[in-house]
Amino acid sequence: MASLPVMTVLILSGLLSLTGLRPSRASTPPENSIGHLTRELLASARDPTFSDWLKRTRRSIHERPELAFQELNTSQLIRRELAILGLEHSWPVARTGVVASLGTGLKPFFAFRAEMDALPLQELVDWEHKSKHDGKMHACGHDAHVAMLLGAAKLLQERKHELKGTVKFVFQPAEEGQAGAYHVLQEGVLEGVSAMFTLHVDAKLPTGAIASRPGPLLAASARFMARIQGKGDGDAILAASFVIQGLQLLVSREADPLEGRVVSVTFVKAVGDSVDLGGTLRSMTTEGLFYLSERIKEIIELQPVVHGCTAEIDFMYKDRIPYPTTVNDEQMYMLGKMVGESMLGEANVHLSSMCMAADDFGFYSQKMATADFSIGIRNETLGSFHPLHSPHFFLDEQVLPLGAALQAAIAIVHLNDQVSVLQS
Ligand SMILES: [Zn+2]
Ligand SMILES: [Zn+2]
Numbered sequence: 107m108a109s110l111p112v113m114t115v116l117i118l119s120g121l122l123s124l125t126g127l128r129p130s131r132a133s134t135p136p137e138n139s140i141g142h143l144t145r146e147l148l149a150s151a152r153d154p155t156f157s158d159w160l161k162r163t164r165r166s167i168h169e170r171p172e173l174a175f176q177e178l179n180t181s182q183l184i185r186r187e188l189a190i191l192g193l194e195h196s197w198p199v200a201r202t203g204v205v206a207s208l209g210t211g212l213k214p215f216f217a218f219r220a221e222m223d224a225l226p227l228q229e230l231v232d233w234e235h236k237s238k239h240d241g242k243m244h245a246c247g248h249d250a251h252v253a254m255l256l257g258a259a260k261l262l263q264e265r266k267h268e269l270k271g272t273v274k275f276v277f278q279p280a281e282e283g284q285a286g287a288y289h290v291l292q293e294g295v296l297e298g299v300s301a302m303f304t305l306h307v308d309a310k311l312p313t314g315a316i317a318s319r320p321g322p323l324l325a326a327s328a329r330f331m332a333r334i335q336g337k338g339d340g341d342a343i344l345a346a347s348f349v350i351q352g353l354q355l356l357v358s359r360e361a362d363p364l365e366g367r368v369v370s371v372t373f374v375k376a377v378g379d380s381v382d383l384g385g386t387l388r389s390m391t392t393e394g395l396f397y398l399s400e401r402i403k404e405i406i407e408l409q410p411v412v413h414g415c416t417a418e419i420d421f422m423y424k425d426r427i428p429y430p431t432t433v434n435d436e437q438m439y440m441l442g443k444m445v446g447e448s449m450l451g452e453a454n455v456h457l458s459s460m461c462m463a464a465d466d467f468g469f470y471s472q473k474m475a476t477a478d479f480s481i482g483i484r485n486e487t488l489g490s491f492h493p494l495h496s497p498h499f500f501l502d503e504q505v506l507p508l509g510a511a512l513q514a515a516i517a518i519v520h521l522n523d524q525v526s527v528l529q530s
Contacts, residue, residue: 144449144515147261151507151514156257160506163187164253165235171224171242171249174280177202180222180252184277187256191263193275200289202279205296208262209272214524215299217274217474218513219467220255221248221281230497245499247307247483250506252277254305257510262517271521274299285427287466291473300524301438301475303516304467305509309491311482313502316446316512317456318479320439325366326395327464328428331384332406332419338379345413346374346381352405353385356398366390368462369398388462392430399428430468438477441523445515446479450508481509 150156163183170179181197184204188195195206202222229236229243237243244250259275274296280286290296311317334349336342350371361367371385387402389395403419410417421428446455458480470476483490485502492498 140445140448140515140519143518144445144511147511147515148449148507150261150264151257151511156260157507160253160257160510161503163256164249164501164503164506167249167252168244169235169238171237171239171244172222173226173242174223174282174284174286175201177222177279181277181279184222184252184256188259191260193259193263195275196295199276199293199295200279200286203286203290204275204277205290206259206275206277207272208259208266208275209269209521211272213298213300214271214521215274215296216271216517216520216524217276217296217299217302217470218255218258218517219276219278219287219302219304219470220251221246221278221286222252223248223280223282223284223286225282225495227495227497231500233500243497243499245496246282246494247499247501248281250307250483250501250503250509251305253506254509254513257506258513258517261510261514265514265518268518269521270525273517273521276302281466283426285429285466285469287469288427291469296470296473299474301435301520302470303438303442303476303513303520304478305481305513306465306478307483307494307501307505308480309484309493309499311456311480312484313482313490313504314450314508315454315456315482316442316450316479317458317482318434318439318442318477319458319460320434320436322390322431322433322460323458323478324432324460324468325368325388325390325462325464326392326429326431326468327386327388328395328399328421329384329386329426330399330402330406330419330421331382332417334381334383334406334410334415334417336379336381336413336415341413342379342381342410342415343376345410345415345417346376346383348413349406349409349417350374350383352409353402356401356405360401361394365394366460366462367394367398369402388464390431390460390462392468395428395430429464429466430472432465432468432476432478433471434477435475438475441516441520442477442479445519446512449512449515481505481512
């Protein structure tokens with residue numbers, strides 16, 4: 107998940123009404139059978155041999171973090187584990203990604219996504235399995251996501267005869283700013299997949315809890331860079347100051363206050379007779395993002411003319427493909443909520459607020475029914491309370507068996523549910 111500068115993060119309280127939610131379908135297995143399934147899966151995942159393997163896997167990835175599209179060792183580890191499990195897989199997908207399959211080979215196709223990339227950060231946590239690669243760190247929990255998804259694959263492999271369809275496991279490169287999800291979709295490996303689920307660790311939630319919401323969850327995001335060229339006498343600096351004011355007014359004067367939007371200038375640099383500036387734009391709707399980019403282009407190109415300057419803007423669409431909004435499908439959300447309540451207890455499944463952070467999971471949201479859930483890792487005793495993207499980020503590894511079991515249960519329940527619908 108890509109985070110915003112602290113000052114610009116807007117946490118919007120729950121604005122969407124839940125009254126439109128459809129009740130879960132009659133074909134959903136009765137609570138007692140889901141309860142039986144979730145208890146068994148959680149017990150298997152918490153078995154010491156299994157949870158030790160999860161920890162070892164996660165720690166091994168944590169020690170060797172790799173940046174976007176460089177995840178060669180990580181994908182090698184994944185392929186080795188998939189080969190041990192006997193799962194068919196495609197590699198490379200989107201340069202470094204791996205997509206594995208399990209089940210009947212027939213529809214319905216249901217997918218999970220785990221990101222593989224780390225961040226360009228120096229880890230400041232001193233512990234036994236600290237990053238061995240200077241300037242790189244798994245500070246967004248993607249090491250845990252990979253371990254939890256391998257764990258789910260292992261649990262499902264032990265129950266593959268119960269699968270009424272096919273599960274795809276997407277180990278995706280380059281979530282951090284480089285739109286790995288977009289590139290995975292371009293390769294066509296997810297043709298026919300009707301639904302997708304993902305988990306993201308969250309240090310605001312205690313270990314043992316999950317959270318999400320139906321509908322829009324995370325913002326659409328893009329970036330811009332501009333150069334204002336003056337003719338001397340500091341005119342470019344004056345023009346830049348008017349441009350920045352104009353950009354800051356976009357949200358306060360033109361946006362619906364009930365719809366989250368952010369325009370933030372994150373750097374300004376004067377070089378000779380020119381000024382470079384750049385920043386980020388976000389919106390809770392993909393249309394809102396397009397509107398903001400049109401207006402930002404107008405302000406940056408036209409305002410400097412008043413001061414006798416010229417300007418160019420670049421949204422870097424080729425290298426930094428804008429991320430669409432992540433929107434949770436209502437039924438997929440209900441599936442995660444129901445399985446989560448059964449496994450973790452109703453009190454541990456929370457309704458999240460919308461958030462101005464962005465994730466390339468939004469690309470999948472545009473193509474299929476998706477749900478993105480946060481899973482808690484906060485444990486005051488362990489010190490796992492630092493936010494994502496902090497060099498102090500630390501993970502409560504108790505989350506690993508929970509995430510593995512939760513995803514395995516969701517796959518089984520979803521495929522049962524889909525097949526019942528097809529047969530009815
Ligand atoms: Zn991130
Ligand atoms: Zn992330």
